[in-house]
Amino acid sequence: MNEALTLLSFGDQGWGDTIAFGVLVTVSLAIATLPFGLILGFLIALAKNSSEPSLKLAANIYTTIFRGLPELLTLFLVYFGVQIGLQQGLKLLGFETYIEVNSFVAGMVALALVFSSYASEAFLSAFKGIPQGQYEGGYALGLSKYQTLTLVVLPQLIRLALPALGNLWLILLKETSLVSVIGLSDLIRESGIAARVTKEPFLFFGIACLIYLVLAIISSTGLARIERWSKRGDVSR
Amino acid sequence: MTAANPETSLPRPPSPPRTWSNTRILGHVLMALWIISGVSLVFYLGSNVASPFVQKYWPKYIEGFLVTLQIVGVSLLLGALLSVPIAMARGSRWKIFSWPAYGYVYFFRGTPLLAQTFLIYYGAGTFRPELEAVGLWGFFRDAWFCVIFAFSLNTAAYQAEILRGAVLNVSRGQWEGAAALGISKPVTFFKVILPQALMVALRPYGNEIILMIKGSAIASIITIYDLMGETRRAYSRSYDFQAYIWAAVAYLLIVETLRRVWDKIEARLTRHLKR
Numbered sequence: 001m002n003e004a005l006t007l008l009s010f011g012d013q014g015w016g017d018t019i020a021f022g023v024l025v026t027v028s029l030a031i032a033t034l035p036f037g038l039i040l041g042f043l044i045a046l047a048k049n050s051s052e053p054s055l056k057l058a059a060n061i062y063t064t065i066f067r068g069l070p071e072l073l074t075l076f077l078v079y080f081g082v083q084i085g086l087q088q089g090l091k092l093l094g095f096e097t098y099i100e101v102n103s104f105v106a107g108m109v110a111l112a113l114v115f116s117s118y119a120s121e122a123f124l125s126a127f128k129g130i131p132q133g134q135y136e137g138g139y140a141l142g143l144s145k146y147q148t149l150t151l152v153v154l155p156q157l158i159r160l161a162l163p164a165l166g167n168l169w170l171i172l173l174k175e176t177s178l179v180s181v182i183g184l185s186d187l188i189r190e191s192g193i194a195a196r197v198t199k200e201p202f203l204f205f206g207i208a209c210l211i212y213l214v215l216a217i218i219s220s221t222g223l224a225r226i227e228r229w230s231k232r233g234d235v236s237r
Numbered sequence: 238m239t240a241a242n243p244e245t246s247l248p249r250p251p252s253p254p255r256t257w258s259n260t261r262i263l264g265h266v267l268m269a270l271w272i273i274s275g276v277s278l279v280f281y282l283g284s285n286v287a288s289p290f291v292q293k294y295w296p297k298y299i300e301g302f303l304v305t306l307q308i309v310g311v312s313l314l315l316g317a318l319l320s321v322p323i324a325m326a327r328g329s330r331w332k333i334f335s336w337p338a339y340g341y342v343y344f345f346r347g348t349p350l351l352a353q354t355f356l357i358y359y360g361a362g363t364f365r366p367e368l369e370a371v372g373l374w375g376f377f378r379d380a381w382f383c384v385i386f387a388f389s390l391n392t393a394a395y396q397a398e399i400l401r402g403a404v405l406n407v408s409r410g411q412w413e414g415a416a417a418l419g420i421s422k423p424v425t426f427f428k429v430i431l432p433q434a435l436m437v438a439l440r441p442y443g444n445e446i447i448l449m450i451k452g453s454a455i456a457s458i459i460t461i462y463d464l465m466g467e468t469r470r471a472y473s474r475s476y477d478f479q480a481y482i483w484a485a486v487a488y489l490l491i492v493e494t495l496r497r498v499w500d501k502i503e504a505r506l507t508r509h510l511k512r
Contacts, residue, residue: 047264055264061271068492069485070454072465077481084478170347177349181458188352195359202360209348209356216347 004203007194015194015204022190023211029107029176029186034169036112041119048120049127059120066117072178074114079106079182107179115172122164127153129160159230166223170216177212187211282486285479294471298483301467302491308453308463311385313446316392323397324404338397345394350452353391358383358459384456388449395445403438404430436507443499447492454488464488 010016047059066074083101090097130153138148180189191208195201255261285291326338345353361368361377368374376382407430415425457466468484471477 047267050260050264052258052260052264054268055260058264058267058271064493065489068489068496070451070465070488072454072457073468073481073485073488076469077485080472080478080481174347174349177351178455180351188349188355192355192359200363202356202363205352205356205360209344209352212348212352213344 004200007198007200007203008207015190015198018190018194019187019204019207019211022185022187023215025104025185026173026176026187027215029104029111029179029184030169030173032104033108033111033115033172033176036108037115037119037172038165040112040116042123044116044120045123045127048124063117063120066113071110071114071175072181075107075110075178075182078110078113079103082106082109103179103182103184106182107176107184111172111175111179114175115168118168118171119165122161122168123157125164126157126160130156162223162227162230166219166227169223170219173215173219174212278482282479282482288479290471290475290477290479291483294467294475294480297462297467297471298464298487301462301464302487304461305450305453305463305465308381308384308388308456308461309446309449312388312392312453313449315385315389316396319389319393320396320400323393324400327397327401328404342394342397345391346398350387350391351455351458354384354387354455354459357387380456380459380461384459384461388453388456391452392445392449395448396442399438399441399445400434402441403434406437407433436510439499439503439506443496443503446499447495450492450495451488 006013008014008016008019010020044059044062047055048063050056069077079101083099086099086101087097090099134152134156135148138152139145143151176186177188180186180192183189187208191204195204198204323338323341326334327342329335329338357377358380361383365374368377376386411429411433412425415429420429453463454465456463457469460466462470464484464487468480472480
């Protein structure tokens with residue numbers, strides 16, 4: 001037991017600081033992905049909700065692709081695809097160089113693609129929960145289409161979509177572990193290194209699992225708070 | 238379309254002409270992009286059908302596909318078996334049963350599948366002397382068994398929640414009606430409650446199968462040559478990007494086919510509920 005505590009302590013003898021750095025990378029990857037995924041997902045939901053059939057079809061193709069591919073494969077497609085694409089593009093321009101894509105950025109792009117396709121479904125079902133009268137009321141007040149969307153519909157939409165988006169955030173947090181495969185020093189990779197050096201794999205992967213659990217618990221309490229905040233208008237009614 | 242209004246017998250006014258609004262232009266541009274990339278993808282893959290890469294690796298891809306099917310099938314079945322006692326314990330009135338079951342479900346749903354797989358595959362090494370003593374070391378040394386073990390435990394947690402939710406969804410009146418007819422509790426559960434619960438659970442079960450197919454790609458990280466594993470091996474040997482494109486097409490075909498077939502099955506089985 002004492003040995004385990006020494007291994008986990010901070011400083012030269014322990015691996016605590018390495019693992020803490022891994023946690024930081026994991027959390028910052030998830031937080032950096034979130035805004036892109038949300039905005040892209042909202043735009044795709046708008047496209048799916050529009051009355052224009054071609055726009056709907058285009059958005060549906062997008063979600064079919066990124067919900068059907070394994071996340072790991074999407075990650076490799078982005079990581080190697082961008083690398084090869086950039087190299088080919090530069091070759092056409094006459095530069096012959098080797099390019100390595102930053103694994104953090106590649107992970108961010110891949111996770112945002114996957115997150116946005118799931119988030120668009122969450123937003124779409126929230127759109128279905130907003131009665132037509134809200135739009136009509138907005139137009140009757142002389143608001144433009146854009147104003148109706150941002151001032152009337154969006155605030156209600158967020159409240160309706162929050163539970164589903166909260167689940168997606170928890171999934172995103174877990175999916176960041178895949179980026180360790182393309183070399184990002186996240187929680188999983190750092191604990192893997194610690195496990196290999198100290199020959200204590202169960203201890204370090206167990207700790208990694210527990211840290212993921214703690215992150216999930218913190219997120220759940222945070223999400224519950226945000227949900228209560230979003231519903232504060234309901235209480236007085 | 239031109240139905241007359243019965244009161245005034247006036248024909249319906251013609252619908253307004255469809256103008257080229259911004260959304261319509263955007264939609265057509267995006268569709269044009271999809272069509273161009275789809276056609277070029279088909280052209281690219283078509284021109285590579287006879288290439289040395291495909292000649293060399295397509296049997297490997299078939300093998301990998303079969304391994305993926307095996308992993309997914311076996312884990313789903315084992316998980317389904319394991320999920321029943323977990324769901325029962327989770328719904329139990331006694332806290333000695335319900336708390337551990339809750340902890341189990343929370344752990345396996347709250348941590349990444351990759352971390353669980355690593356914990357079992359690499360973590361087993363810590364207990365090598367103990368496992369050798371009970372004769373289980375051969376099981377945990379083999380990556381295939383470890384993957385099956387990790388995936389079964391993981392999907393059991395998800396399936397237990399699906400099952401529990403579906404059983405709770407069946408109304409109390411069904412239990413009471415069966416009790417009024419003098420049917421015993423176990424018979425009520427298997428003949429009255431479970432059929433109705435499984436009907437509700439069809440869609441989440443379908444989603445779980447698809448999640449499992451996608452999640453099984455993780456097995457490739459611990460040296461299993463499933464579809465993803467064969468793809469990675471082919472890429473690392475040839476440095477040909479089409480390795481990943483073929484895999485993407487294969488996974489999309491598998492998932493889309495399964496989704497459509499499952500929708501058909503669901504529509505067929507729930508046709509008595511359609512109004």
